[in-house]
Amino acid sequence: xxxxxxxxxxxxxxxxxxxxxxxxxxxRVERDEPLFEISTDKVDSEIPAPAxxxxxxxxxxxxxTVSINTVVGRISEAGVAAAAAxxxxxAxxxxAAxxxxAAAAxxxxAAxxxxEAASPSEVSGPISPLVRxxxxxxxxxxxxxQGTGAGGRITxxxxxxxxGSRGASPPVSTAVATTQSMxxxxxxxxxxxxxxxxxxxxxxxxxxxxxxxxxxxHVTTVHKVDMTRIAKLRSRIKDDFQNRYGFGLTYxxxxxxxxxxxxxxxxxxxxxxxxxxxxxxxxxxxxxAVALDGGHGLIVPVIKNADEKNVAGxxxxxxxxxxxxxxxxxxxxxxxxxxxxxTNFGSFGSxxxxxxxxxxxxxxxxxxxxxxxxxVVDDAIAIRSVAHIALTFDHRLIDGALADQFCQKVKSILxxxxxxxx
Amino acid sequence: xxxxxxxxxxxxxxxxxxxxxxDLVSRRKQGLIPDQLLLLEHPHVVTIGRNGHRENLLAxxxxxxxxxxxxxxxxxxxxxxxxxxxxxxxxxxLDLKDWKRDVVAYVRALEQVLIDTLASFGIQGARLxxxxxxxxxxxxIAAIGVHLSRWVTSHGFALNIDTDLNYFNYIVPCGLTxxxxxxxxxxxxxxxxxxxxxxxxxxxxxxxxxxVQESCTMETIA
Numbered sequence: 001x002x003x004x005x006x007x008x009x010x011x012x013x014x015x016x017x018x019x020x021x022x023x024x025x026x027x028r029v030e031r032d033e034p035l036f037e038i039s040t041d042k043v044d045s046e047i048p049a050p051a052x053x054x055x056x057x058x059x060x061x062x063x064x065t066v067s068i069n070t071v072v073g074r075i076s077e078a079g080v081a082a083a084a085a086x087x088x089x090x091a092x093x094x095x096a097a098x099x100x101x102a103a104a105a106x107x108x109x110a111a112x113x114x115x116e117a118a119s120p121s122e123v124s125g126p127i128s129p130l131v132r133x134x135x136x137x138x139x140x141x142x143x144x145x146q147g148t149g150a151g152g153r154i155t156x157x158x159x160x161x162x163x164g165s166r167g168a169s170p171p172v173s174t175a176v177a178t179t180q181s182m183x184x185x186x187x188x189x190x191x192x193x194x195x196x197x198x199x200x201x202x203x204x205x206x207x208x209x210x211x212x213x214x215x216x217x218h219v220t221t222v223h224k225v226d227m228t229r230i231a232k233l234r235s236r237i238k239d240d241f242q243n244r245y246g247f248g249l250t251y252x253x254x255x256x257x258x259x260x261x262x263x264x265x266x267x268x269x270x271x272x273x274x275x276x277x278x279x280x281x282x283x284x285x286x287x288x289a290v291a292l293d294g295g296h297g298l299i300v301p302v303i304k305n306a307d308e309k310n311v312a313g314x315x316x317x318x319x320x321x322x323x324x325x326x327x328x329x330x331x332x333x334x335x336x337x338x339x340x341x342x343t344n345f346g347s348f349g350s351x352x353x354x355x356x357x358x359x360x361x362x363x364x365x366x367x368x369x370x371x372x373x374x375x376v377v378d379d380a381i382a383i384r385s386v387a388h389i390a391l392t393f394d395h396r397l398i399d400g401a402l403a404d405q406f407c408q409k410v411k412s413i414l415x416x417x418x419x420x421x422x
Numbered sequence: 423x424x425x426x427x428x429x430x431x432x433x434x435x436x437x438x439x440x441x442x443x444x445d446l447v448s449r450r451k452q453g454l455i456p457d458q459l460l461l462l463e464h465p466h467v468v469t470i471g472r473n474g475h476r477e478n479l480l481a482x483x484x485x486x487x488x489x490x491x492x493x494x495x496x497x498x499x500x501x502x503x504x505x506x507x508x509x510x511x512x513x514x515x516l517d518l519k520d521w522k523r524d525v526v527a528y529v530r531a532l533e534q535v536l537i538d539t540l541a542s543f544g545i546q547g548a549r550l551x552x553x554x555x556x557x558x559x560x561x562x563i564a565a566i567g568v569h570l571s572r573w574v575t576s577h578g579f580a581l582n583i584d585t586d587l588n589y590f591n592y593i594v595p596c597g598l599t600x601x602x603x604x605x606x607x608x609x610x611x612x613x614x615x616x617x618x619x620x621x622x623x624x625x626x627x628x629x630x631x632x633x634v635q636e637s638c639t640m641e642t643i644a
Contacts, residue, residue, distance in 0.1 A: 009524070009525040009526070010523070010524030010526045010527055011522075011524050011526075011527070012524075012526055012527075013524075013526055019472060019473060020472070037472065039472070040525055041525070041529055043525040043568040043570055044471070044472045044473075044497060044498060044568070044570065045525065045569075045571070046571040197435075199438070200431070200434050200435075200438065328637065331636055331637070332636060
């Protein structure tokens with residue numbers, strides 16, 4: 001027998017109110033499983049069970065206030081538990097619950113019923129609710145599990161090692177369950193739509209996109225860039241680069257470097273609009289659009305003073321910001337203050353796209369996929385590595401001629417890249 | 423060294439904030455993350471604590487629904503409360519095993535953080551015996567309700583900055599028939615950002631955090 005006492009939740013606390021028992025007398029409890037709740041001064045606390053066994057006695061009713069160290073109940077040990085278990089007979093209850101669900105729901109839900117019904121008679125010793133649940137969720141026949149607990153009882157560890165050894169092989173009972181639930185499935189009309197509220201991030205993205213479309217006069221211009229020199233340079237040095245810096249070298253860093261340089265030549269592309277004013281920015285802060293894993297949105301972290309970094313420095317920033325975007329570890333100021341953005345849809349195979357401006361900026365450069373294509377050079381056909389760059393600009397401020405001059409500048413920097421510089 | 427990670431996630435629905443909180447609590451219990459302070463704001467919602475009494479809800483669920491106010495039962499301590507725009511809601515997720523192991527000391531510390539924050543804006547907040555929360559004269563300016571599981575805290579406090587106080591007419595806040603107030607009501611025009619910054623400073627002081635890291639989550643996206 002283990003006494004369950006009202007715990008002391010702080011130095012000055014002499015009593016507590018037992019607000020709720022989470023287990024009923026006769027229920028099996030595992031050590032450290034939440035057993036009851038107490039309330040002290042607007043704090044609700046879950047109190048874990050001091051031992052495993054069966055909750056044999058409840059001495060303090062819900063709502064009663066008792067002083068600390070008062071015995072509120074007792075847990076009897078495993079040996080006694082074996083005798084107590086049949087009385088509580090928890091097995092039928094879970095079976096009853098899934099049954100009506102099975103009639104309306106698709107196949108897998110029906111699975112627990114046959115497994116559950118068969119198990120108690122074939123397994124020696126009581127089964128804890130936790131083990132029962134694990135068996136149900138994983139479609140395990142409890143009779144197949146070797147118990148190592150007192151009296152051959154199946155413990156949580158037994159279940160875990162059983163599930164581990166079963167590995168990825170499909171649950172045995174799935175086939176049975178599927179055939180059994182076919183008839184109900186046939187007469188139930190499955191829903192044709194599913195309603196899901198947007199996440200906060202999705203709502204923000206939606207708002208921002210529409211806001212941008214409404215605000216700017218979007219025009220996109222596309223230029224072809226011969227990336228052959230850079231492709232050769234990259235393939236020559238990429239292993240050394242990886243060894244030296246610990247991360248890979250991508251085309252995006254070259255484009256970012258060329259863009260920062262071109263923004264120096266055409267600073268209006270680095271401006272923003274506020275009402276009827278043009279805001280010129282001294283710093284060149286490049287936003288890099290990062291797609292979050294699993295299609296859960298996008299975020300545009302910013303490389304501050306990108307024009308002061310070389311390709312290696314930019315690559316380091318890109319790798320770092322992308323990784324921390326995905327792990328949600330960005331600091332707020334790392335996504336603010338961007339003056340121009342780059343989006344790399346080429347990494348997903350797109351040739352070119354028409355990106356939406358990241359307000360209040362006035363342009364965004366999209367980088368398309370790099371492809372080897374036959375091109376005419378000096379009246380001969382040559383194989384070159386070509387990418388398309390697409391600049392979406394705000395025609396309120398940027399005229400087409402300026403946008404194209406800017407693109408030509410980016411193109412010229414990339415096409416004439418020195419073999420020596422990264 | 424004790425670290426605090428602060429996540430200001432802006433306005434999120436109660437259920438969404440609750441899910442985020444539960445996730446952080448579970449990761450905190452496993453020791454995967456340091457102590458957390460989640461700052462947020464909820465759209466109109468009335469929540470009922472574990473010891474709550476539905477009779478302290480003055481409007482029917484139907485009226486609440488028509489007024490665009492959600493209703494949620496939660497596992498925090500305390501009775502009925504209202505959350506809405508203009509409120510700074512904080513969910514500290516702290517492992518009290520690293521700090522005093524004392525729930526009452528924890529609640530008193532939360533009150534002190536709020537009192538000191540108010541003092542930064544020239545408002546004299548105080549405790550009221552037997553009524554957890556922070557008060558300005560007879561009126562309540564901040565509510566507290568906490569849940570504890572294996573010494574890890576969740577839920578927390580709600581401070582009225584420029585909340586529309588009429589919404590409190592739908593409930594008897596915390597079961598007490600006392601007036602409510604806000605910073606604005608007290609003549610202070612501080613912004614949420616200013617109040618949050620002051621609160622963060624006092625919070626880090628009182629709970630003796632040596633480093634505070636601000637993590638951006640979903641709020642500051644492009």
